Amino acid sequence: MKKTISRIYVIFVFILLYAPIAVLIAFSFNNSRTRAKWGGFTFKWYLQMFQDAEIMGALRNTLILALLSATIATILGLMASLSLNRMKRRNRTVMLSVLNIPMLNADIVTGISLMLIFIAFGQFLTHYGYTIVFGFGTVLVGHITFNIPYTVMSILPRVSAINPSTYEAALDLGASPSQAFRKVVFPDILPGILSGFLLAFTLSLDDFVITHFVKGPGFDTLSTKIYTEVRKGIKPEMYALSTLLFLGVLLLLIVVEKGKGARNKNRKPAY
Amino acid sequence: MKKKNNALLTGPYLIWTVAFIVIPLILIVYYGFTDENHRFTLDNLSRITDPVTLKALLLSLLLSALATAVCLIMAYPLAMILSRMKSGASAIITTIFIIPMWMNSLLRIFAWQTLLERNGVINQLLAFLHLPPQHLINTPAAIALGMIYDYLPFMLLPIYNSLTKLDWNVVNAAYDLGANGRQTFFRVIVPLTMPGIVSGITMVFVPALTTFVISDFLGGSKVLLIGNIIDQQFTQVGNWNAGSGLSLVLMVFILVSMAVMQHFDTDEEAAGSIL
Numbered sequence: 001m002k003k004t005i006s007r008i009y010v011i012f013v014f015i016l017l018y019a020p021i022a023v024l025i026a027f028s029f030n031n032s033r034t035r036a037k038w039g040g041f042t043f044k045w046y047l048q049m050f051q052d053a054e055i056m057g058a059l060r061n062t063l064i065l066a067l068l069s070a071t072i073a074t075i076l077g078l079m080a081s082l083s084l085n086r087m088k089r090r091n092r093t094v095m096l097s098v099l100n101i102p103m104l105n106a107d108i109v110t111g112i113s114l115m116l117i118f119i120a121f122g123q124f125l126t127h128y129g130y131t132i133v134f135g136f137g138t139v140l141v142g143h144i145t146f147n148i149p150y151t152v153m154s155i156l157p158r159v160s161a162i163n164p165s166t167y168e169a170a171l172d173l174g175a176s177p178s179q180a181f182r183k184v185v186f187p188d189i190l191p192g193i194l195s196g197f198l199l200a201f202t203l204s205l206d207d208f209v210i211t212h213f214v215k216g217p218g219f220d221t222l223s224t225k226i227y228t229e230v231r232k233g234i235k236p237e238m239y240a241l242s243t244l245l246f247l248g249v250l251l252l253l254i255v256v257e258k259g260k261g262a263r264n265k266n267r268k269p270a271y
Numbered sequence: 272m273k274k275k276n277n278a279l280l281t282g283p284y285l286i287w288t289v290a291f292i293v294i295p296l297i298l299i300v301y302y303g304f305t306d307e308n309h310r311f312t313l314d315n316l317s318r319i320t321d322p323v324t325l326k327a328l329l330l331s332l333l334l335s336a337l338a339t340a341v342c343l344i345m346a347y348p349l350a351m352i353l354s355r356m357k358s359g360a361s362a363i364i365t366t367i368f369i370i371p372m373w374m375n376s377l378l379r380i381f382a383w384q385t386l387l388e389r390n391g392v393i394n395q396l397l398a399f400l401h402l403p404p405q406h407l408i409n410t411p412a413a414i415a416l417g418m419i420y421d422y423l424p425f426m427l428l429p430i431y432n433s434l435t436k437l438d439w440n441v442v443n444a445a446y447d448l449g450a451n452g453r454q455t456f457f458r459v460i461v462p463l464t465m466p467g468i469v470s471g472i473t474m475v476f477v478p479a480l481t482t483f484v485i486s487d488f489l490g491g492s493k494v495l496l497i498g499n500i501i502d503q504q505f506t507q508v509g510n511w512n513a514g515s516g517l518s519l520v521l522m523v524f525i526l527v528s529m530a531v532m533q534h535f536d537t538d539e540e541a542a543g544s545i546l
Contacts, residue, residue, distance in 0.1 A: 006348075009348060009349065009352065013368070013423075014367070016420070017371050017420075017423070020379065020383055020386060021374070021379070023382060023385055024381070024382045024385065027385065077284075079280045079283060079284055080280075080281075082280050083277055083280035083281040083284075086277060098288055098292060098293065099288055101292050104473075104477075105522075106477055106478070106481035106521065106522075107478070108481045108483065108501060108502070108518070108521075109481070109522060109525075110295075112299060112505060113295030113296050113299050114291065114295055116302060116515070117290070117291065117294055117295040117298055119511075145291045148284065148287070205375075206375055206376060208377055209484070212506075213506075223375060226375065226377045227377055230381050230488060238378075238381065242375070245378065249370070
């Protein structure tokens with residue numbers, strides 16, 4: 001009896017979570033511009049989506065941003081983890097608290113604060129004849145900023161777990177410091193680096209709020225594009241895009257799970 | 272040599288942290304306390320008492336508290352059931368429940384718009400059953416539903432994680448010592464999974480309190496949350512001082528909620544990570 005109830009409950013939540021997604025997928029094949037009726041099966045929204053230069057441009061921006069911001073945030077996160085590990089406990093706690101602000105703070109506040117600093121910095125630069133253009137560069141800086149705490153969160157525990165004697169032993173055995181790092185320390189923290197990179201990559205893909213405030217007109221990622229399109233009124237191409245993105249995420253997760261059984265890390269919602 | 276190394280490692284992210292985290296926050300405080308002529312003022316903060324703004328703030332607090340409570344009540348039993356499954360099945364089924372979290376969140380809210388609209392899926396189903404159409408979209412209830420739907424996985428995951436770490440021998444010991452089901456749950460299981468509950472509540476409450484996308488998509492322009500008001504100040508009105516002032520008020524609520532949550536958190540590791 002108890003088992004039946006829990007089974008029904010699991011199925012109930014499952015349906016609640018997936019029914020809306022199923023509806024999106026169904027509408028992506030609906031041959032009728034209005035959602036009121038089913039006009040037969042079609043692939044035309046997919047074709048139109050691929051021909052829409054704006055959507056494709058936003059997709060390209062999103063992917064380049066995710067790749068670049070995740071790479072830079074991982075490098076900065078690795079450097080931060082290595083140096084935090086050597087700090088005194090007190091200093092480390094203070095540094096970590098500051099570093100974690102973008103993770104704990106509301107995205108709207110982080111987005112606004114970044115927008116204000118870019119404007120202030122731009123005003124400062126105009127005295128010297130330069131300007132800051134809101135667009136790819138500002139969004140990239142924003143994404144790196146909110147990604148760093150997540151890469152540190154993934155890498156720092158790995159770094160802390162390393163026994164310093166192994167590094168010293170490598171030096172004693174004649175390895176140069178860089179050899180000792182590459183051959184002894186790095187392999188131990190590599191899993192943390194990879195999971196940090198992946199987390200940063202997906203967070204960047206999904207971000208809307210921070211991008212919204214620092215992007216400026218004329219530059220769009222998929223999230224901001226979806227936002228404007230949905231507010232304008234719905235284009236069926238958005239359903240096609242949803243379906244493909246859902247399948248993409250599904251595929252990525254299957255690959256990652258197969259790859260090394262990575263666990264889902266705690267992360268925060270995109271807004 | 273070692274000192275120099277350390278400076279090279281610390282330098283870049285320290286500069287980054289100061290330039291893009293610390294100074295921007297100081298700027299919000301500066302704008303929040305000044306007017307457009309850079310003179311000190313409290314007007315931006317007192318804008319929160321403006322009837323429309325105050326209503327939006329109260330509605331935000333109400334809806335985000337409601338959504339957090341419903342998420343907790345829905346996620347906890349689910350996490351219990353999932354964590355009690357055979358380990359192979361448990362991991363796979365839990366992943367199924369987490370997958371929507373990885374899908375673009377705007378699209379998930381967009382999906383509910385499709386369901387709740389005047390001519391949406393639910394009203395068409397009602398019409399098919401010869402029932403009268405319901406006014407679903409552009410209501411506070413629709414926004415609460417969107418919050419619950421969007422953030423449920425963020426409540427489920429930390430609670431599930433802390434339940435899988437739970438030592439069930441302790442639970443059995445409680446039963447052996449004569450505790451009944453309810454006592455065991457509230458006195459043993461809940462306190463031991465408190466870190467998961469706390470992190471779940473924070474991960475739902477803060478984004479729900481500050482969202483403007485969910486209310487944009489499911490509230491039309493008829494239902495405004497505090498996030499919408501702040502967003503409008505920055506992207507439409509262009510009054511950064513007012514927007515910053517309201518953000519400061521909002522941050523007070525975030526900090527208070529975090530402090531309250533921190534009080535319940537028994538996990539000492541996490542305690543150091545919050546300001």
